[in-house]
Amino acid sequence: xxxxTQNPRYLITVTGKKLTVTCSQNMNHEYxxxxxxxxxxxxxxxxxxxxVEVTDKGDVPEGYKVSRKEKRNFPLILESPSPNQTxxxxxxxxxxxxxxxxxxxxxxxxxxVL
Amino acid sequence: DQQVKQNSPSLSVQEGRISIxxxxxxNSMFDYFLWYKKYPAEGPTFLISISSIKDKNExxxxxxxLNKSAKxxxxxxxxxxxxxxxxxxxxxxxxxxxxxxxxxxxxxVKx
Numbered sequence: 462x463x464x465x466t467q468n469p470r471y472l473i474t475v476t477g478k479k480l481t482v483t484c485s486q487n488m489n490h491e492y493x494x495x496x497x498x499x500x501x502x503x504x505x506x507x508x509x510x511x512x513v514e515v516t517d518k519g520d521v522p523e524g525y526k527v528s529r530k531e532k533r534n535f536p537l538i539l540e541s542p543s544p545n546q547t548x549x550x551x552x553x554x555x556x557x558x559x560x561x562x563x564x565x566x567x568x569x570x571x572x573x574v575l
Numbered sequence: 576d577q578q579v580k581q582n583s584p585s586l587s588v589q590e591g592r593i594s595i596x597x598x599x600x601x602n603s604m605f606d607y608f609l610w611y612k613k614y615p616a617e618g619p620t621f622l623i624s625i626s627s628i629k630d631k632n633e634x635x636x637x638x639x640x641l642n643k644s645a646k647x648x649x650x651x652x653x654x655x656x657x658x659x660x661x662x663x664x665x666x667x668x669x670x671x672x673x674x675x676x677x678x679x680x681x682x683x684v685k686x
Binding site for chain 1: 581611616674
């Protein structure tokens with residue numbers, strides 16, 4: 462089954478404790494991205510990757526890091542989480558490396574930073 | 576700076592009637608528009624899209640209309656069904672891979 466998986470689905474952590482949210486897709490997509498969803502703001506792009514070893518900032522990259530060492534994986538790293546990073550996070554992927562194609566989204570990771 | 580706006584946070588309609596969800600955008604560089612549907616505890620799923628060279632695209636019960644001069648698009652669902660109850664996100668994309676989403680509209684279809 463074609464899918465985007467994220468782990469963990471739920472996470473409660475404390476300020477400053479480094480964490481990683483994993484994202485994996487099995488569709489051989491070149492383009493992957495991370496979004497956060499906040500009430501009244503919709504989905505905002507954090508980082509995206511056009512292909513392996515190619516990443517770029519989205520609208521709200523501050524406080525986040527990403528890496529793309531393999532085509533299927535695109536982890537999101539919070540080196541020192543803060544309460545304003547409490548949010549619902551979605552990973553997405555699409556073919557052909559451009560945002561014209563509809564993106565396939567993972568199920569989401571709800572993060573709470575205390 | 577929200578370049579894509581969905582001004583109605585919620586909409587309630589009766590089963591069988593038409594649902595109309597609206598979306599406005601400010602960036603004239605956007606040339607491709609998409610609608611996503613999101614159920615609770617799931618990620619958004621693609622619903623329908625339209626290119627700026629068209630003014631209408633239809634897929635079954637779903638039709639998207641684009642008015643470029645007004646920078647406005649709308650999603651029509653006819654007839655609405657209870658299973659359509661979800662949050663709908665409008666998204667706009669430009670050739671530089673910049674995709675922006677609206678804040679979403681929660682649609683409730685009452686039996």
